Amino acid sequence: MTTDALRTAVHNGQPLGGDRFQGGQLERSWIIDSHAHLGAWFNFPIADRALDAYVALMDRVGIQVSCVTGLPAIGPWTHQGNALVAQAVARYPHRFVAYCTVNPHRPAEGRAELEEWR
Template sequence: MAEKETLRERFFRCGKLDDCPVYDLHGHMGPLEGACLPRCNPEDMIAAMDRAGVRLTVFCHHDALFAPDIGNAINLAEVRRFPDRFRAYCGINPNYPDQVARDVEMFDDNRDAYVGFKFLADYFQIPITDERSAPAWEKANTDHLPVLLHTWGGSSYDGPQLVRTCAERYPDAQILMGHSCHGAWKEAAQLAVDFANVYLELTAVLDDRGAVDLFVREAGSEKVIFGTDTPWFNHHYYIGALLGAEMNDDDRRNILYRNAQRILGDMLEM
């Protein structure tokens, strides 16, 4: 009797697998000044997703990060154009606290499109613990929503200690550490161990050999989320790096889709 093929063997033979869908929980959309992003409109993003077997991308439009009054409307419009392929994070920019309050107030009216919130504290130079972001944190905590944070090792805005403070303060918010406190891999893994609501996310992690292996070994694959920062990085590269990492196929399935399905839950049906 022939041995059962591994996910790696099947992916390399077929390119994508219907029984192992991919959920990308860290995406963006739209052009950004000074960046070459040739596949940044939704149609081209969907074509790239189809080639790699990505079933759903959760994104925050670049404009929503820097001009949320404009960009969050684009988030909603694009999800409603392609509801089977996208969900969005509501972009939170604490430089505009009145806008934060309005976006949080309108969140429930847009549950068909939104799954949670996105913070980019290093760019705003406002810590994730700042009170101007509290309305979004409180909403996420009350409703058990995902919060995708940009996190970076050594940052005074979103480094490991600040993530720890937020995890303690908002124990029911589902904290996705975008970039997994980049470079501070052991500290990030320990956060995922210490807090049930904190997850490691793989954008810009898979270019560092051994980091995801450490995450699975220390925190378990149930605490690791697949993300690519699409359209910045390539799905195939990230999937391939995961297929070559030191873990078993059950771990890979957790990371590629099971954890996302569990976190998003009923929001996938809206």
């Protein structure tokens, strides 16, 4: 798929996964978003932060699974960001894979976060 075709498909809300031709066979392929964010951050624009809106966007562009981190966890709210991600995984266990974020400047808290969200 060319870049222009990709842009057109996304703009028109066409799934990007779907069937593809490879080696004389028609196969089903998956699209996995390996780096995505949930939640809010002051300079990171997300049009609709609701979890259901994110899943609808995944469906629209053909993403089957998203590996996510919580934006609040990147800053001083590590626990809140990880909790947000845990809620998403609990609600949509087959759609999200969680990254647990730790603050490298607070190793004791990081260890506790890893233990809690394991």
